[in-house]
Amino acid sequence: MSTEQTSAPADGYSYTLTRTLDAPAARVWQAWTTPDQYAQWAHAAPGSVELDVRPGGAWKSTMRTPDGAEFPLTGSYVEVDEPRHLVLGMDIPGRPDPTLMTVNLAEEGPRNTVLTLTQTCDTAEERDMAEQGSGMLLDGLETFLKDGRRAE
Incomplete structure (x- = not known):
């Protein structure tokens, strides 16, 4: 598996993370869209993951950081094209429109899938925090797919 990270502030405060994963796209999709699998790799608090994977469907999860802090996350699916493409809207407190990932x-x-994750944020600080969080997510996904080849 390999990792490439680039920040592209020319089009706002954007970042792109690219990972080459040792799994077929259908397996990566399943890990990303099945609540019990997502919870195992996405640093989610137990019982906090709900995923209604369809355009307009809601999702929620409470992320737990390594130091034990918890951050509730909510949003909806904007685009769903199984097993190739997801656009998720993430609710940001105080903002009328969701941030898209x-x-x-x-x-x-x-056996290899290239995952590309992109997000544009409003500020450099927000981008840096989101990029760090997304990097942690992808680290967990890589480990899950490599070491946690759970029964499907």
């Missing part, structure tokens, strides 16, 4: 999956051969 895009996840694209592209298979490279029978």
